[in-house]
Amino acid sequence: KIGPQVTSPYERVEQLREFAQSGARLSEAEQQRLTNILLEDIQKESDPAMRVEILHTLTGLPNSTALAVLKAALKDPNPLVRIASLEGWRQRGGGEAVPVLINVMNADQDLDVRMAAARELGKLRDPTAIQALGAWLDDKDPAVQYRAVQSLREISGKDFGEDVTKWKLFVQGGEPEEVSIVSRLNPVKR
Numbered sequence: 001k002i003g004p005q006v007t008s009p010y011e012r013v014e015q016l017r018e019f020a021q022s023g024a025r026l027s028e029a030e031q032q033r034l035t036n037i038l039l040e041d042i043q044k045e046s047d048p049a050m051r052v053e054i055l056h057t058l059t060g061l062p063n064s065t066a067l068a069v070l071k072a073a074l075k076d077p078n079p080l081v082r083i084a085s086l087e088g089w090r091q092r093g094g095g096e097a098v099p100v101l102i103n104v105m106n107a108d109q110d111l112d113v114r115m116a117a118a119r120e121l122g123k124l125r126d127p128t129a130i131q132a133l134g135a136w137l138d139d140k141d142p143a144v145q146y147r148a149v150q151s152l153r154e155i156s157g158k159d160f161g162e163d164v165t166k167w168k169l170f171v172q173g174g175e176p177e178e179v180s181i182v183s184r185l186n187p188v189k190r
Helices: 009-025 028-044 048-059 064-073 079-092 097-107 111-124 127-136 142-156 164-171 181-185
Strands: none
Touching: 009 028, 009 048, 028 048, 028 064, 048 064, 048 079, 064 079, 079 097, 079 111, 097 111, 097 127, 111 127, 111 142, 127 142, 127 164, 142 164
């Protein structure tokens, strides 16, 4: 072939997805080498969609450099990249994930990013997030309250329906009555 070899965005995404699938099977040295390459790539990458793909690949690489990139991505100007970072934090789990997600849930300027952080907290199912999610029940935005309820339901395994008052009582340590299976299947007709 004559001339420089150019990789299309589609080919690059496919390559990143292959790396994501095989990354955990690489030796530590190979994982670190791949992480360093991806670190350079994400620093130079202007396309947010490609930065998202790079983050998905880095999530599966269990080293401190990959974790540092996930942390730095929380400050990316593009909300989709920040959301991908949140997904990475949840997938990696560990003791550091919950405080990071809570911080983003309470501090990010973008509502979609904050909602994603609350969603990822629910998926982690860590009871230490209950109080932070409980604070969202006081928000005036029904979408924020709904997201808090959904995440609290995932973490607790409890079901108080969509009754914010019952969820607040639960967060405060009370034991409200759960919604029965029968009432969910046969809602009261008015």
